[in-house]
Amino acid sequence: MSHTAEPIVMDLQRKPNVHAATQAKGEALVSALAAQRVASDSVAKHLTALPVPHRRVERWKHTPVSGFWTDYSEPVVQTIEAAGCEACPVPGLHAYRIVFVNGKFDAEASDLPVHGGVRCEPLSMTASGVKAGGNLESSDWFAALNGTFAVEGMKLHVQRGVVLDRPLLVHHHTHGPNSANFLRHEIEVEANAQVQLIQWSTANESASGMVNLLTNMDVASGAIVALDKVQDEAGAVHHLAFEQINQAQSSQVRVHTGTIQGKWVRNDLNFRLDGQGCDAVLNGFFLPKDKEFVDNHTTVDHRAAHCTSSEQYQGILYGSSSGVFNGKVFVRPDAQQTNAYQQNGNILVTDKATINAKPELEIYADDVKCSHGCTIGQFDEEALFYARSRGIGETEAKAMLVHAFIGDVLDGFAVQEVRMEVEHRLATKHGWETWNDTLENA
């Protein structure tokens, strides 16, 4: 399945909006990277024509990019062994694994699927190599930067009707200062095939620089894909993740994005529902603290009739952290009988935390059901007092309310081990003792 770029009526970036100083910094970055590594010329040309994002561009209004204008170097560490961390960040997970360290494929640490009808390999080893393409690069400078410099990533092809017997974990690890990791994942799932994917990003304490991930996923008719995305990066990494998911008739895709830790994270998740009867689910949570920044931009483009989409993003912001949620839903004229739901809830724990939340629904069909809700609030003081009046400590009472607030999103992770590890890591980060203390575990 391929799509030629076409003008989107609602595209907010129709007019190039250039900020000269930022543009110059972006160009300097491109030159510096080009001097260090192989660049794809065709995309590089396109890249120079794109505006570098800045504060006066709507999609980047609350997303500071100044952290990117720094020096990058070729990383020293290129294997999990040298990094001294676990190849599989999820204990007890029985999954296939493809591991990238500082943007390089680590064959030793990987355990590629051996399964009829499934081809999974690092992009650098595929016959065709890395191809430019995908509609993200056509509009976004950072995505085009990936298109220009990504020489590695995963190529996954699942043949018609094949059900992969285990989840496939894609582990990105960033190690040490000033990395610039570009990875591109090309995923093609043929008709009626099924696959569970996990993307897990880690970084060590001394890590800094940029992680720039771009995933193109084509899901053919009747196929079912789940993607659990977990971001747990120590250090000072700037993390960009672009996903373009194209769904054909009657396919189902669920993406769950959990941001546990990260100095600066931007997720740009785009669904394109091309065939009738598609179902898209996109849920996420983010719990930044200190000065962390987490941005979730999502787009669901309903282009065909009888599709459903359901979106829930929940944020709890501690310390002086900040967050952005922007949820676009387009319902095109032909997309009758669409059922689209969007919910975004935010809790500001301190008066220094900020959230910029913006639901954007554009509906051009007249026989549809679309609903959205957006809340920004604080911890429910009455509920906290009630819990404390029963002898529950304040920290634990808050942990309970957090659990309740993001519970639906946690429940949605496709792989149970992922969910449990996510809960464990959240509890560790926030100092909660009795997390997930359910009677089922008694």
Add this chain to the structure above:
Amino acid sequence: MVNIKELQASIGETPILKGLNLEIKPGEVHAIMGPNGSGKSTLASVLAGREDYDVTGGSVDFDGHDLMEMDATERARSGLFLAFQYPVEIPGVSNINFMRAAVNGKREHEGLEPIKGKDFLKLVKEKASLVELDGRLRNRSVNEGFSGGEKKRNEIFQMAMLEPRFAVLDETDSGLDIDALRIVANGVNAMRSPDRSFLVITHYQRLLDYIVPDFVHVLVNGKIVLSGDKDLALKLEEKGYDWIKEDVIA
């Protein structure tokens, strides 16, 4: 057990309790009645440790400890329980996990290990039967979608689970039909014991037909102005509060 001396409390600049005195001995049931705005619910909130109120004077001794020095959690763990007038809904937190955290908080305070799942479920079953709280409600989110009566029964269930030494019931009868009132009162009566005390705050004498108090006090304008036995409640029911304002205070 509880000794309240000259207690004064205000919300913002407005004084509500203006020198309240009350001593409650082990095993006693005291009822507090009074007109709207007299400070009944403020007294309950101040005892439980709600931080919206400023305690501006006086003292509360609880089993030899200065209650006002403890935060809400510590008070609960030390054996104080408040049955809320308006129990709070907590969506997404199951009633049963909520109670287990509460029970384990108390056990931690007493230097005990967390309760075993099996023992806990046994305890839940036993205590829930006391107020006829069915299993469906135990597994639902705390108070979410409960009827008024179910919420109040849940309060008494929680009280039974935590076995407090001193329980404050803040208008537990409000919003209850006669059957629910009887169930709630039976739950309370089953818990009466020589070393457990109750402070029952109510507008109406009706509740006191079921939970028979040892003492009845009338709270007017932040002070206890009249005390008596259960017959005082009957007199109030018959004559209202105006005569007190006229005869006693004047």
